[in-house]
Amino acid sequence: MTVVENIRRLDADGVSARQIAIELGVSRGSVAKYTSIEDYSPTPPRPAARPGAQSLEGFTEVIDAWLVDDARRPRKQRHTARRVFDRPVTEHDYTGSYSPVQRYIKAHKAAHRARGEGFQQLVWPAGTAQVDFGEAQALIAGVKILLHILVVTFPYSNMRFVQAYRGETAECVAHGLRTIFEHINAAPRQLIFDNATGIGRRTGKKVIESKLFGSFKAHYRCQGRYCNPYSGHEKGNVENAVGFLRRNIMVPEPEAQSIEGLNQMLLSRCAQLAEEDHYRKGAPIVELFGEDVAACLELPGIGFDPVRYESRRADKTGAVLVESNTYLAGPAFHDRLLTVGIRHDRIEILDEHCAPVVVFDRVYGKAEATILAPGSLLPALVAKPGAWGNSPVRTLVADPVRDWLDAAADADRARLLTHVDQAATATDFDTAIEAATKLITVGDDPASAGLGMLARRIVQGAEPATAVVDLGVYDQLTGITNTIEESAAAQQVIIEEVSTEEVSTGQIAVEKAA
Template identity: 35%
Template sequence: MLTMTQVKNIKKLYYSKGKKVNEIVKITGHNYRTVMKYLEKDDFNQTVGRKEGDKRGRPRKIEPVKPIIDRWLEEDKTAPVKQRHTAKKIYTRLKEEHGELLNVGYRTIAYYVAKRKKEVYKDEEGYIPLEHPKGEAQVDFGQAIFYEKGKRIEGHYLNMTFPYSNGGYTQVFKGENQECLLEGMKRIFEYIEHVPYKIWFDNLSAAVIMGKNKERKLVEQFERFALHYGFEANFCNPNSGHEKGNVKNKVGYHRRNLFVPIPHFENIDEYNKKLLKLSGIDMKREHYKKGELIEKLLEEEKDFMFKLPEKEFEVCRIKTVITDKYGKAEYETNLYSTSPVYAGEEVIVKATADKVVIMNKDFRTIVTHERIYDKYKESMKWYPYLEALARRPKAIKYTKFFNELPDIWKDYIDNQDNEGKKRSIKALMKMIEGDEDLGLINATKAIEETLNNGINDIDSIIATYYRIRNMGNIAINEINLKDNIPKIKEYQSDINIYDSLCKRQVPAI
């Protein structure tokens, strides 16, 4: 409790000096809640009489066992309903394990348990408690710029924070849709090997639909995800971001500490794995209020969380699509190639947070694309089309694929005869199979090196490609022989001896 002088100083800084609450916190050293408490306080009458609930002005006999009962009831949140403590079980257990502290009868215990259960299991829809219980989490998105393979992307990052310990994790995505939300949560669950028993959200469209009379309806995929992992999903009141202030603060904290300077990376999956580790390293610091390491407090929280389910939840969206005459499937305004074989056919699109997988009716993968988060764009995977082009090599010159090839490859294929074009296209198919981008980079390095060495046959280009792919871009140096190597007389074979065999008479039959 602050002195009147301290309270007066807080009010003076706010009303006379025009200081903001955060500035007052820094100046006075008091925490945010304390400052707000006294700024909002309008009754300074001295409290007269005994404290509420203390009729005789001295500690009640139940006080020593209250923390124990509270802990058992909190732990029950993650236990099956039929395996939670009854008042009778709590009383029996107190007698057995803490008999020296138990100075009241069963009826007193039963009354307190009933009261506490109402508080523990009350409907908290729309209201986050000021005192954060262990094992709860908050989730929200933030926006940040990053560069993938040199390309600037206006990205999004999902934040999951644990208010009790002030721990938090983040994952980067190119969108803010349902797949990104669920995939980010799933990765964090798997990394910490636990699931918070309750998670608070803003009114994210990826999770909830606002119906008539402001009724919330969970999106089906989100609801199945929540049921699979067992957590309770709670949502804040509309336009009440302050209700989940912990995650709002963590969104800013992650941006300042993890995304400055602007991140550059080659592979978003590898970068997200790195972010999980960096988030863990960041928790090796003291809690701003509790004086213990955040990572230690988070470990304590895990006792109040669920274990991971044995079966993994596959985060994806499935849709059936009819391809166009070129074998391209449309998904969310964007076109994804399949194969000429599937032109005008029904295919199955499976969309994850970062991939679009095209499958046939038997659910066998035809091709996998990076998911596009722009509008009206196209992703082409040329490998399935090259097989058709190999049968009609003259047509390759008029394809978009040919025009997008490096000049050195265009010139090489263009200068081949019909059979040479076929072999070149088939060789290129081998080199880009599995990873078109990396395959084409290595194929270009291979043809450049081979042609620079004065060799131009396709088999030599393929051999150079496999060396680069398996050993890296290490050129083979010319072998310089020493002068003391003895000269070996060149051997000349004499085939005249075989002519004499031809002169032998073959007996008539």
């Protein structure tokens, strides 16, 4: 611009174009160009046509007709850029490349975009939370498993929390939300969800919500709102947080001994992220989150119990079907109407009077075999010990006990199973089998009352340590006994000698007196 200014300054002073070119060292054409411009006001830049654009000449009208016609077609059956490229090649002998077609379609869509189309920035009040699920891997007790991570965010402060579960059921959501509510000591006034099938589903303006989650909302007095299908942008804060938390606190895969331990670790890592500044407001997230908590609801005095109770009739073997998996209550409960308590981590079976029968770890997915507690089959095996060889319990006991039961007569087998049942009732099945294994290993009879005593001592940690017994103590006791006997004998000899002397002395005294 300095050269241009000098050209126009000299031109204004009446200097000829030839003289300007000589003085400034530019061509006379440049002088003529810059002196002829009347308006130097800034203008917006215009994109230059890229090479290859001329190859579409004669095809743009056809392409425009296809794209206009797409407006009347189903959304999933419209032309893509690849399809638009393929049709001119096969139908109109187009010889150009794919790139000009792709750029033309992009420009066409931008030019014909509706005024109301696109996303808009949403403002969320304090005390509002967004909820969503994602997936991530973790090492639990040394085993890598795929977990479903429940992410809860507060858009006002950008505070984020995460909890891991084996599924995305209503029980998982209710348990995770309760954990987070109690962690922050408050309940959000409004919860924003997508169409999560475990909680509820929105079809048009109609929302069908699970009974469990309806009870959860009533318990904490909060409200739920569901986004439109395929509209993740309506809760963009939590959508972004799912990927952010997965990349920042779960890389590499976190390790824990249990899912409960992992969830405690995740909460502490989320607290560390809260020390950072808000991406837009500039204040620490933890300070802004204080305003979120202040706008939330107070917690009730009792926490919500996230369990779903359903009635199930047991079959002839005493098994009930829960979510495509079979759980065995026990043969004694055959053909009875039982109550099943479904939690996020376990299945509880109750009898007709709501008395606990047995508890199982909840299995997600399809199990290959019936899920059972070995102790529930022991009473039936005591009554029919001949069924031992084909019982599923046989594969669940240690080799010494299995071998002993395989070789035992029915009466002895029933006797051992009776004591195992009693010990398992007092402790647990694994402890009872461990006690029986110890008795067999040392050569004792496992089918005795000592089995239950040993099982209780194992549970209490009072089992004596195995050690080499020093029998020398008995030699010491024998030596002490011998010493006592020798002392007694010596005392008897002394007494006898003293008595003899006294008798002799007495006789001498009598003789002298006489």
